[in-house]
Amino acid sequence: IDRSLFWSVGLDGSLRQTLHLSGWLRSENASASRTVFNQQALSAFGRLEYRLRTLNFALEYRRSHSRMQYPGMLGPDAFAGRQLRFSVVRQFGVRVR
Numbered sequence: 563i564d565r566s567l568f569w570s571v572g573l574d575g576s577l578r579q580t581l582h583l584s585g586w587l588r589s590e591n592a593s594a595s596r597t598v599f600n601q602q603a604l605s606a607f608g609r610l611e612y613r614l615r616t617l618n619f620a621l622e623y624r625r626s627h628s629r630m631q632y633p634g635m636l637g638p639d640a641f642a643g644r645q646l647r648f649s650v651v652r653q654f655g656v657r658v659r
Contacts, residue, residue: 565592566591567590567591568588569588572584573586580612581613582609584608585606586607587605587606588603590602591603599631599632601630604626606623606625609622618650620648620649620650621647621648622647623644623645623647624644625644625645626641628642629641
């Protein structure tokens with residue numbers, strides 16, 4: 563018997579004309595009885611972006627948790643990670659007539 567359940571929820575919107583917010587949350591559960599494979603994961607992402615003329619300032623945060631198990635492993639493989647990223651982007655544009 564194989565089973566899998568995946569779900570996610572996300573948002574994308576502007577709080578103001580210059581402030582943009584986006585993000586998502588995702589869950590994964592999968593198992594297979596024949597191979598005795600089992601995996602569970604939860605991950606999230608969020609981004610806050612501020613636009614000032616041709617400059618974009620963004621702050622991103624990612625978080626992930628995963629646990630996987632299959633035959634022959636001494637113990638389950640567990641992973642947890644976080645990432646924080648700040649970026650500044652300048653946009654260049656050319657008008658074509």
